[in-house]
Amino acid sequence: MSIAASFEIEYLQYLDADGKLVRKDLPEFAKNLDHMVELYKLMVSTRVFDTKSIALQRTGKLGTYASCLGHEAAHVGVGSSMKPEDVLAPSYREYGAQLYRGVQPRDVYMYWGGDERGNDYQKEPARHDFAWSVPIATQCLHAAGSALAFKIRGEKRVAVCMIGDGGSSKADFYGAINFAGARDLPLVAVIVNNQWAISVPRRIQSGAKTLAQKGIAAGLFCIQVDGNDIIAVRKAMEDALERARSGKGGSVLELVTYRLGDHTTADDARRYREADEVKDAWTREPIKRLRAYLESKKAWDEKKEEAWKHECDEWMDNEVNSYLETKAQPIEAIFDYTFAELPADLQKQRALALSLEKGAH
């Protein structure tokens, strides 16, 4: 039998569910415990933020909200590995990655609170990142296009897109990795496999043994990672970014994690999944294990935990207040960003809207 090609998909894990190291070759960044604490703190603050968001929604102060509960290692791992000059194209729940890059909780609240200004990130590097992308998988192509721009201009930058297990079924995901593979564009496509796409389980979403192997279709480097282990996520990302940056081409990472909450606040997951499965998934969640690890290294303790949670609470309250105090945009705002310059017809409609608005008050 003649073999035309063969492939192996590695599974990467450093920290097991109990926070024990399962490999000896700790990556450089992980040897720096201060840095590991910084990552841990962002994971915790992401969760505090998430809890607050759901509470806001439940009390009618926020529209539909997509929780990131359980994804903290995956998200913070991705965000923290990128350089400022890189570009992130998220979908809609990767707050952990975005907070690292300067998106503010108040932006998230504004967005889910029905105000476009939530997408107008003020801080670099988030300011040059893409906004949330609701049409599933479309953002992958924006990343591929960005990667092409970097390549054309000879810039050493990498475009990263994040996509769900479900989203990796959609055509655009394939288009993006295929574009990248055909010309070695600096693209890192991160599949956050949280086992569910709303109510559709991973099992009937795809017949592939791993989602990482989708990258084989485009000739990209592929790896499957324990997405609840931030060391593994961060390491796989650093390697992928380095490969892309140095012209060696794109990668597909599958981060295996679990959506511990409902799909969004508009969803009720009890309709379609077993409580036992969720209970079981909690035993592997990302924050607990990193804390166990850091505590075993004497880098963290209960007091620090309390203090940090308190700090997060204050931070988030401040963000919530800033959000709640923001007045709605004036009616003109629905016209003024349609074009760089308002065409004549729209000027008339804008005037009409303004006059109706005045009439109404």
Place this chain on the structure above:
Amino acid sequence: MSIAASFEIEYLQYLDADGKLVRKDLPEFAKNLDHMVELYKLMVSTRVFDTKSIALQRTGKLGTYASCLGHEAAHVGVGSSMKPEDVLAPSYREYGAQLYRGVQPRDVYMYWGGDERGNDYQKEPARHDFAWSVPIATQCLHAAGSALAFKIRGEKRVAVCMIGDGGSSKADFYGAINFAGARDLPLVAVIVNNQWAISVPRRIQSGAKTLAQKGIAAGLFCIQVDGNDIIAVRKAMEDALERARSGKGGSVLELVTYRLGDHTTADDARRYREADEVKDAWTREPIKRLRAYLESKKAWDEKKEEAWKHECDEWMDNEVNSYLETKAQPIEAIFDYTFAELPADLQKQRALALSLEKGAH
């Protein structure tokens, strides 16, 4: 290092470019020399047909035409392996597969001659096959949908789609194999890799080492085949069809061949590819090697060749005449197949068109 999954893509070949057997395990069908002669004859008639089509186009009697020169083994191999109850969803140049299933040369002429009746195949099993599909890759999903219908109804039938190397970049191809993989639908997706998508070479179409490996993304069985070797094509197809029919799931086959002609009669390949490459490809073309093999087995000779070619000429002349004698459809035909029953508004437009037609004559 822990390995999550591993894959091998086999390359299948029986007959080398000179018609020598390179494997001992000849498949059952290939031991039947009468059948091999039948396949050979269809490959030759397909080429005669193709030559005639180009001549028709050059003399202004046919519109744009997509030649199948060089694809005869791939096409006849696919068509001959399918059972009548299976369904074929071709793209636009797989005449060799279609002729086997009852599409008539006159149908092809009608279609490229600008007459919808060319799609109205009269003979079974072609009558239940899909028509040519111009929007690239869209037919793959029709095959996936057919496969789903078979599965729902518990029918032991298989849907086969054919797609080019270029077409395998398009989203729908991925969608089709992903749908099939997610639920083990009886789909066989055949990539006819003829190295070119109009002017775009395989090299910049995809970064994948083989196109067969695209099936890994969907968890399908994948194999790369010498597409100029009809024994290999036929064998890979029979296996894939059997797997699908028996509920073991879908496959992706890559048939490696070469487009010896222009993309279509509207194209001039000299603009973008080297004459040497084409010359070299001719040394591997499919008909020559099968003839050498059959002659070595004393199953074919020059006299038979002459006689068969003569028969083909007559056959095609007859088809051409039938085509040329067919009058254009009446003006009503542009209305009457829009809906099962013509809506009131369209009835008015139809009456208007008829009256204009009368006025014009």
Place this chain on the structure above:
Amino acid sequence: MAAITLIEAVTQALAYEMTHDPSVVVLGEDVGVNGGVFRATAGLSARFGEWRVYDTPLDEMGIAGVTVGLAAQGMKPVAEAQFEGFIYPMMEQIVCHAARMRNRTRGRITCPAVWRAPWGGGIHAPEHHSEANEHLFTNVPGLRVVLPSSPARAYGLLLAAIRDPDPVIFFEPKRIYRQYKEEVPDDGEALPLDVCFVLRDGSDVTLVTWGAQVKECLEAADALAAEGVSVEVIDVATLTPLDFDTIAESVHKTGRCVIVHEAPKTAGFGAEIAARLAEECIYDLLAPVERVTAYDVHTPLYRLEMKQMPSTAQIVAAAKRTLAAS
């Protein structure tokens, strides 16, 4: 017989037809165990099994093409786009294949498929969940575009859509999914796909609309009636092929027409109706044809969303302008 909402009428129609015709299958994202994000397919998976109520991978292009394939094999697929804003990847299959399969093959292969999608704004949903994009399909020959506006019409028109031998786009105004209940006998009676419904007779001005705006138009008619103006309200229901005769008759009587729709104004389907009036009824018109529509801007996120939605007051004002005209 319990009174049901519009969305329950959708479920009732699907269940009826699946019971009576084994070739009917439902497919889409989350239509199975979850019963659809709006519960349109609630309970169907348990009754008809996971192969006839088929949870697809997340791939609208795939759903659309698989639907064409199913239909070509003699099934009657009812595909769901989770929201109208996600229907774009379906367009190639709908426009290039579903709508032309019969024509391409001179009737050899047909496409008796339905694409359902929750449609329109007004429920405080996120971006891309509140569009009114019916116009996209109205210039496509071979396609029917249907938009019910009451539980009874949802039931009867959906049955008709499934039974229709040609492809149908079936948009469901999600703003009124649960607005009110009415008794809808589960008798399998379809409604015709080739007529507009005159919801209210009147003689002074004609309001022409479809989908959720039927509500605002009926309110406007009430308000105008209180001022002594007699308003005719027409629910177009099946946009294409259009039953223009019903509209023409009404305008012949009233001489005045206000067209109301949720989609942006420019090249919305209201334009077609106004154009037909300008072509065929110009001598009947006693006043300019008015269009009350969304502005030519993107549906704003929900804080400003309703500012973009035609209001009852705007409709009343437009009707009065037509009455004030010479």
Place this chain on the structure above:
Amino acid sequence: MAAITLIEAVTQALAYEMTHDPSVVVLGEDVGVNGGVFRATAGLSARFGEWRVYDTPLDEMGIAGVTVGLAAQGMKPVAEAQFEGFIYPMMEQIVCHAARMRNRTRGRITCPAVWRAPWGGGIHAPEHHSEANEHLFTNVPGLRVVLPSSPARAYGLLLAAIRDPDPVIFFEPKRIYRQYKEEVPDDGEALPLDVCFVLRDGSDVTLVTWGAQVKECLEAADALAAEGVSVEVIDVATLTPLDFDTIAESVHKTGRCVIVHEAPKTAGFGAEIAARLAEECIYDLLAPVERVTAYDVHTPLYRLEMKQMPSTAQIVAAAKRTLAAS
């Protein structure tokens, strides 16, 4: 200065802008060494290299999304859809992203991209190569839809489209790609995207059209002139945002309007123009507004294709009907 065809004017505009603005890149299927299936990008790859004249994989959805990504990064991509009939997979990216990027981000990210596509019928091409589907994009806020009808307008409008800070759909009427030549100075002068072009002044009837039908309309104007009828011919050129004022002024003068387009009638862009006339100019109208268009059927394969295309005779007849009206 040699006279050039419409397609050569496209090439000339691309080359000019690529020379003067390094952020301009061209991408699409076969645009590179092959120079495009219609030769619109002939010679560009040799001049600007394979990264600025970028042969993409065969994936329209991919091309569209990569184009949005490029534009978001400050490039000025000019993407090609090989034929208008293959533009459907591009729609999600164009409608959901390109057209709304500025609005979504309050101006933080923009999309200065152009999508070019050969458009329309009349060249005996295979199925899906002869559609007139401009209406698809005309209901999308935030988008410009442009259709040149002469070499000079192709050059000037394409330059304007590339320089425009917002996304533009640029349809090129392939039937007149090589119809005639005219001198088009390569001076980098753009034409405005916010006006209709009055190609011929007249006082009795206004013909409004765009794309290849400009030819038939001018012929009809000549034929009518021979019978003493003075015809004004307007090339809309930029369909959206529409310069309705030019049309309104003309109809104010002539009182009669015939709208001519290659797309099917129902919900074609002609409807919008007729609707505006019915709304804003009804008192100027001396006759019903006429639309001369394709029927509401699929573009037939080429043997019957021209039966579906509006002819000069039909335009003349429609104009005469308006003149005969009271």
